[in-house]
Amino acid sequence: MSFDLPKAVAQFIGDAALIADEIGESPSHVHHFTRGNDRFFLKVSAAIYAPTTYSVRREARVLDWLSGRLAVPEVVLAASNGDGEFMITRAVPGESLAARISAGRPVVELFRDALHRLQAVQVDDCPFDSRVEVRLRELAYLLDHGLTADDCDLDQWPGFAGPRDLLAHLEASRPREDVVFSHGDLCDNNVFVDDRDNLYFIDLGRGGRADRWADITLVLRNLRDDISDDAAGEFLAAIGQADDGARRTFFEQLDELF
Known part of the structure; x- marks a missing residue:
């Protein structure tokens, strides 16, 4: 992945291996990783997509709003830098x-x-x-x-x-x-x-x-x-x-x- 991760994102991932997720057709980059017994997803959208529904920060806001209304992933953190927008979510079961x-x-x-x-x-x-x-x-x-x-x-x-x-x-x-x-x-x-x-x-x-x-x-x-x-x-x-x-x-x- 050719993005520089924001500090908070990099610190949360630590030395966990990022494994690319090949499912889906959106331009976002998705990787999963594990910390202990928990599985997480890192989703990244390039800065050019910020005004669109491909925006990862928009998705993070949608998920936060839906929490308690619908069963959706927990947003662990969301951040952005000059490269793009970044979100870490906890994997859902099933x-x-x-x-x-x-x-x-x-x-x-x-x-x-x-x-x-x-x-x-x-x-x-x-x-x-x-x-x-x-x-x-x-x-x-x-x-x-x-x-x-x-x-x-x-x-x-x-x-x-x-x-x-x-x-x-x-x-x-x-x-x-x-x-x-x-x-x-x-x-x-x-x-x-x-x-x-x-x-x-x-x-x-x-x-x-x-x-x-x-x-x-x-x-x-x-x-x-x-x-x-x-x-x-x-x-x-x-x-x-x-x-x-x-x-x-x-x-x-x-x-x-x-």
Whole structure:
């Protein structure tokens, strides 16, 4: 890792070995390490991402706000320097829903419960805004700085000349939002479950007030891609929600460049 660690971060890690975590597609750098019997994660975002939802300091604030409201990692410390932003969190227990899918175990009801718990978080005093206007402004920033995903596939929606064309389309087709608390990246790698089916949520940098379909869309895509169309249909039935193709497509397109 080519970052100089802030003093407090380096002192907490001490001589523990940092082991890179290869899961996930965000530009953040994630390593895990152990101290005694405890496992921790070090997450680092480069300074250029500070105004975005990739900001590690933003995620630390989201996690602190959610403490007592939702089962999330404990923030041990957060710091920054000229290189970027740094956060150390304590590992949550259990295994990811991705591991359960790989083992052929059922996850639809767990995804339903995860969505219910997220949307049960009251947003009246939530200081974090992840609504469409904010996300589109963030996307424009990422495009201006050449930071959008390099593996985006616009061919699935014929007619877009490129990322800027997609951004213009999203600007012109904003849905009317039904605002709830949203994880922002609700997928099988970001939900953990222990042996008593208690749920834990990680990677909440994009968490905040947003349309309920922001999370529903990502769960449906996850289930379709990793299990089956039938599983996605079961999830919609489980949450008592009819499909909204236009809204789902909007959030799929929005997510494509992140």
